[in-house]
Amino acid sequence: MQVEEYLNKIAESEGTVHLTLIDPASQTPDEAAEIAHAAALGGTDAIMVGGSTGAGGVILDQTLLKIKEKTDKPTILFPGNASGVSRYADAIFFMSLLNSRDINFITTNQAMGAPVVYKSGIEPISMAYLIVEPGGTVGWVGDAKLIPKHKPELAVAYALAGKYLGMHYTYLEAGSGADAPVTPEMIGAVKHVLGDNKLIVGGGIRDGETAKLCALAGADMIVTGTILEESSNVTAKIEELVSAIKK
Numbered sequence: 001m002q003v004e005e006y007l008n009k010i011a012e013s014e015g016t017v018h019l020t021l022i023d024p025a026s027q028t029p030d031e032a033a034e035i036a037h038a039a040a041l042g043g044t045d046a047i048m049v050g051g052s053t054g055a056g057g058v059i060l061d062q063t064l065l066k067i068k069e070k071t072d073k074p075t076i077l078f079p080g081n082a083s084g085v086s087r088y089a090d091a092i093f094f095m096s097l098l099n100s101r102d103i104n105f106i107t108t109n110q111a112m113g114a115p116v117v118y119k120s121g122i123e124p125i126s127m128a129y130l131i132v133e134p135g136g137t138v139g140w141v142g143d144a145k146l147i148p149k150h151k152p153e154l155a156v157a158y159a160l161a162g163k164y165l166g167m168h169y170t171y172l173e174a175g176s177g178a179d180a181p182v183t184p185e186m187i188g189a190v191k192h193v194l195g196d197n198k199l200i201v202g203g204g205i206r207d208g209e210t211a212k213l214c215a216l217a218g219a220d221m222i223v224t225g226t227i228l229e230e231s232s233n234v235t236a237k238i239e240e241l242v243s244a245i246k247k
């Protein structure tokens with residue numbers, strides 16, 4: 001089964017998908033594999049691999065190879081630029097940062113990365129990537145015209161534009177390590193116009209209660225990264241998150 005179909009099926013049958021984000025720049029490939037293994041035991045659905053500060057090349061390849069030794073969960077690239085493409089992943093969130101001021105993040109990195117995706121046969125999953133205040137490092141790196149936290153109508157406008165451009169997924173990002181995730185009001189308003197298109201929410205989700213609020217508001221998939229890097233017991237943390245968001 002293709003990864004997109006796999007994720008959509010889980011969203012339909014279990015209510016919400018949990019995605020574990022691993023930044024290849026944050027630890028060694030062996031440590032990344034340990035996190036992925038522990039996350040799989042806790043019930044995560046897939047492993048996203050990427051970072052905004054551009055760990056590509058050998059580190060990225062090794063991180064994916066080690067993760068694949070330790071778990072059968074699908075691996076999905078979450079690239080900060082064209083160097084974030086690796087042939088060892090199963091799929092890639094092929095995203096455009098629709099609210100960037102910089103054409104590099106709207107189409108140029110996509111063009112530079114696309115031939116590698118084509119040759120390696122990894123599955124592209126088209127995605128509109130939208131960065132909301134506070135936006136964190138990724139907001140700065142991606143030169144985003146940050147969507148104000150309390151202006152859900154602006155997020156709705158961008159989400160609709162992404163849907164009409166043919167993108168299957170929409171990602172509402174508050175920035176890695178944000179104090180709080182995007183508001184339930186914004187999540188609900190965006191999901192309302194997306195209909196069956198899938199909505200991913202990430203940035204600042206640290207516990208089951210917060211994850212549940214996002215899921216109940218309309219998120220189809222929840223991403224957590226920072227809290228797993230900080231947890232001494234990744235399996236227990238994932239169990240907490242997963243049990244809060246699944247039917």
Ligand SMILES: CC(C)=CCC/C(C)=C/CC/C(C)=C/CC/C(C)=C/COP(=O)(O)OP(=O)(O)O
Nearest residue numbers: 023050051052053078080095097113137142176
């Ligand atoms: C599709 C291709 C080939 C490229 C897309 C390039 C785009 C649109 C990038 C968007 C801007 C960007 C820098 C995204 C990075 C997203 C990401 C991998 C965030 C991960 O967050 P962390 O790595 O946890 O954040 P820190 O790096 O701040 O820790």
Ligand SMILES: O=P(O)(O)OC[C@@H](O)CO
Nearest residue numbers: 176177202203204225226
């Ligand atoms: O690190 P956290 O805050 O979990 O954010 C995850 C993801 O949305 C970052 O791109």
Ligand SMILES: [Mg+2]
Nearest residue numbers: 023026051176
């Ligand atoms: Mg990081």
